[in-house]
Each structure stands twice: as structure tokens, then as C-alpha cells.
Amino acid sequence: MGQEAPLRSRGVGGASRPSTGTHARRRRPRHPAGRTGTPAPGRRRPWSHRTRPGVDLAFAVPLSLWETAWLVPDPVYGYGLDVWAAQGALEHIDAAGLAYMRRLRALLITALVLAVLAAVSRARWTVVTHLLVALLAGGALTAARHDRDRSHAPPPGCVRYSAHC
Numbered sequence: 180m181g182q183e184a185p186l187r188s189r190g191v192g193g194a195s196r197p198s199t200g201t202h203a204r205r206r207r208p209r210h211p212a213g214r215t216g217t218p219a220p221g222r223r224r225p226w227s228h229r230t231r232p233g234v235d236l237a238f239a240v241p242l243s244l245w246e247t248a249w250l251v252p253d254p255v256y257g258y259g260l261d262v263w264a265a266q267g268a269l270e271h272i273d274a275a276g277l278a279y280m281r282r283l284r285a286l287l288i289t290a291l292v293l294a295v296l297a298a299v300s301r302a303r304w305t306v307v308t309h310l311l312v313a314l315l316a317g318g319a320l321t322a323a324r325h326d327r328d329r330s331h332a333p334p335p336g337c338v339r340y341s342a343h344c
Contacts, residue, residue, distance in 0.1 A: 230302040238297070243308035246290055250316055253282060280323050287316040 261275030290313035297305035 230300050230305075232304070235302040235304045238302065239305040239308045242293065242305070243312055246286060246309075246312040247315075249286055250283075250312065250319065253279065254319070257282065276323065276327055280320060280327070283316055283320040283323060287313055287320060290316060 258275055258279035261278065262272050265271035265275060290309045294306050294309035294313060297309060
């Protein structure tokens with residue numbers, strides 16, 4: 180048996196072609212993803228693996244502190260100082276209450292969006308902290324709405340949509 184040339188590729192019909200020295204075509208290495216659509220080993224989707232606990236806590240703690248620092252002093256320094264500056268003008272006090280509820284709603288939406296993004300990234304501690312902040316913001320928003328509804332209630336015995344109320 181003679182020595183055969185190494186096989187390079189298979190042509191049409193499965194016939195093999197031997198390499199022919201200097202005119203042999205060099206093949207470039209294939210990309211790890213290939214043409215099958217499978218992801219490369221270095222490429223990751225956020226939901227494919229759980230986020231490492233250190234990275235998770237590195238995002239969870241500062242973001243939850245920032246959201247809490249926005250939520251806690253806002254009734255005093257945001258709403259409280261606006262009411263104080265109104266000096267009894269009811270329309271300014273109502274505007275301050277509505278602005279406070281808008282800020283609470285913005286914080287609630289922000290916390291929920293960040294919780295969804297953290298859930299997609301499978302960062303469980305970030306999800307938990309954002310859901311706790313969203314729960315606090317939802318409670319504060321509910322209390323503010325209840326206070327506004329109580330302060331704007333019609334007098335007793337008055338039908339809400341009558342002409343004289």
C-alpha cells in the first residue's frame with residue numbers, strides 16, 4: 180500500500196480530493212458559533228446563567244440605598260416644605276400633594292422596572308431589594324392617596340354629583 184495524501188475536503192458526491200502542494204486551498208478556522216446558530220462559549224445571554232452573588236450584591240445594595248434615600252426624606256423635604264411654603268393656600272397645598280404622588284409613582288415604576296431587569300438577569304438579591312422598595316413606595320403612595328381622598332371628601336349627606344355640593 181502506498182502512502183496516501185491527507186484528505187482536505189469532500190467534493191460533490193462524497194469524492195475526496197488530495198491536497199496538491201502549493202496550490203492547496205487553506206481553510207480559515209471556523210467561528211465557534213458556526214452556522215448552526217449555537218452561541219459561542221464566550222458569549223452569554225443574561226438569562227442563561229445565574230448572576231454571581233458578589234455582582235448581584237454589588238448592584239442590589241447601592242441601588243436599594245439610592246431608592247430608599249429618595250423615598251424616606253421626600254415626605255419631609257419634598258412635600259412638607261412645599262406645604263410649608265404654601266402658607267395655607269389650598270391650591271398650592273393640593274399641587275404639592277399631587278407632585279408628591281407623582282414622585283412616588285415614578286419611584287414605584289422605576290423599582291418595578293429594575294426588578295424585572297434583575298429577574299431577567301437572574302440576580303435574586305437585586306430582585307428582592309427592588310421588590311421591597313416597590314412595596315414601601317406602594318404603601319406610601321396608597322397612604323398619600325387615602326389622605327387626599329379623605330381631605331377632599333364631600334360633606335356628609337351630600338350626593339357626589341349633585342348641583343349644590
